[in-house]
Amino acid sequence: MTHVSPPPLLSLRAVCKNFGALQALTDVDLEVRPGQVVALMGDNGAGKSTLVKVISGVEPADAGDIEWHGRKVTLARPHDAQRLGIATVYQDLALCDGLDVVGNVFLGRELRRSGGLDEVEMERRTRQLMDSLSLKVPDVRVPVATLSGGQRQSVAISRALLGEPKLIVLDEPTAALGIRQSNHFLDLIEQLRERGVGVLLVSHNLGDVKAVADWVAVLRLGRNNGYFDVNLTSQEQMISAITGATEHAVTQRRAEAEELEL
Structure with missing residues (x-):
């Protein structure tokens, strides 16, 4: 008997978002499952904030499909996301x-x-x-x-x-925190995972990501640029996906920096 896995909690397929002539997101895919922590990473201007607003219903997608538990949904306003069970904590906390x-x-x-x-x-x-x-x-x-x-x-x-909520979106949650506070917050994310809550963690901090995330989705210039299993991916691979540099170039720069420190 073939085992069929349940659909993701949230699934985005070929999502696009334009602001006038600016193409902020192009054909972006993303999945988050219950009890899973997915980190969303990318350089400034990569489209992370726009994607958070799409998922939160603040900026409706212009094209593509959004599914919740395998069922197609429309997130036209924040109330739509909240009604489904999507909660967002923005960087400014509001x-x-x-x-x-x-x-x-x-x-x-x-x-x-x-x-x-x-x-x-x-x-x-x-x-x-x-x-x-x-x-x-x-x-x-x-x-x-x-x-x-x-x-x-x-x-x-x-x-x-x-x-x-069934899914919580955390936008740069440790950016303004000290080390002790950040560690406590990472413990909180673990508690949410154990409760079966899906977590989308927007972060620039590779240390935080390696500590709590299961997968890392990288955006670059508004497009997907990698989806990585945290346990099987080196820091160099993630950095190269974020910056667009080759992994060899990243490794070379790190080696040169270490030589200068010696």
Whole structure:
């Protein structure tokens, strides 16, 4: 009896996106399966941000197919993505500094009771969610403006996970974090994987990618330029796909740099 594997959680086929005369994405393919961490890498201008916006419903694709659990879908607005179970945490985090942690976590999804806000239940759920993921803030009632970079990110992650998404898109999550905070965040990605959540990790950091990703999808000039199994691919191969340099040239430059250090 032939075993048929289930379809990917998210599948993109020949996706294109134009901004006037600028072809931002051309025939881009991508797959993310449940419990899988796929890193999206590429140089500045490679199309990563545009692809994130397409997946998030912010910038609808002009051509190509997007499938969710094997079924063709249209992501014309952010609500379409959220309804399917796609949550996105952008690099700027998009938090409201004047609101407290609870207010940010439930922003746009406030719980109501007897005509007013159910502050007690929202606070309880916020604490429960953050505790379940070992996310720490000094107090869920302090304004997020007073929090550190890592703590602010914990709030943004909690908000994204409030609706129990099936896929979470993380846009450069460790770019503004220190080493300790980054390590904690990588542990969080492992927890999401264990829960069966698909993760699309947009990152420039090869160390982070090698630590947590299963696959690396590389974009270059708006096109696919490689799809690599992290465990079977050298750092040089990834760098060459990102920069367009040959692997030999990358290896040569690294050897020359090491000689200079000696």
